[in-house]
Amino acid sequence: MTSVKWLVAAGICLWTSAVSGETLVERGEYLVEGPAGCGNCHTSPVPGSAPYAGWALVEPGFVAQASNITPGGRIADWSDAELARAIREGIRPDGSVIGPPMPIMLYRNLSDSDLNAIVAYIRTLEPVESEFVASEYPFPLPPAYGPPxxxxxxxxxxxxVAYGEYLAGPVAHCTECHSLKDGMPDFAGNFGGGGHEWHGPWGISVAANITSHEDGLAGYTDDQIITMITQGIRPDGSKMNPPMGYHHYARMTEGDLKALVMYLRTIPPLPSDG
Ligand code: HEC
Ligand code: HEC
Structure with missing residues (x-):
């Protein structure tokens, strides 16, 4: 009973300390640099690259041009509402659709205030000028990802658990990478089941099973899970590989990490079938 009370009190305390006097830009900075990890895709990993200035993102099966999202790119000409719609619905002002791997299906559930915070922060980034390069996908994009x-x-x-679910889905898109099947998110059949492979200079990394199954996270303590997420270090001391954005998650608050783990514990168990 005391421990439950303590947890609730700690939750409220972390919550109030997180929101007191916080500006829209501060909330946006926390989300973009922290759990949303936009830079994991929009910043080139080549050391010295300008943050958020874009690069060619090599994915299994296609190469996508992760755009320059600094105020030096073409988004400078978009209104806040247009930029917000591009992020949450994947539709640009000219009506064209943003392709994968930008996780639009999950961003569709970003709250209005978090979306506005993200837009406000993006506007404050160091401007880097560059020409827009269009991605070429070897498959047709949908006309939209859903209704307006x-x-x-x-x-x-x-x-x-509810806030942890919001972080794991709409904000941090953990469930996108960890539910891929044949290159596409399979939220119905492989939710959290992992198995997708990324090939890079580091070798091959395989999305882990993050369900509550024993093939998933059942055998780890909360602290072990948090160390893997924020530092990319497994309990045996071995280092985990990209593309998971460990350095972004390292900026998450203790309260948000607790909520995230609380939620991960509730993901229905799935075995890793390989
Ligand atoms: C998993 C990778 C990934 C993540 C994470 C990601 N994006 Fe993207 N984003 C892309 C790719 C790839 C494109 C270009 C797709 C295309 O060419 O159709 C893109 C396009 C965009 C565009 C359109 C820019 C233009 O000029 O057309 C905006 C705006 C954008 N992203 C903002 C964001 C923000 C803000 C975040 C974080 C909340 C984010 N993205 C997270 C991969 C990502
Ligand atoms: C861009 C894809 C991607 C995203 C986004 C992502 N992950 Fe991962 N995750 C991976 C990959 C790949 C591995 C395996 C890395 C390795 O083994 O070197 C992994 C490993 C893990 C592990 C280790 C499990 C084990 O048993 O080894 C945990 C826990 C985890 N992810 C949780 C999360 C959480 C929580 C989030 C969101 C905050 C997240 N991941 C976001 C790709 C991703």
């Missing part, structure tokens, strides 16, 4: 979105309410920011 009017409004998405906030999920209360607290140490809860």
């Amino acid at each position: 979105i009017d409004s998405v309410p906030d999920v209360p920011r607290e140490v809860s």
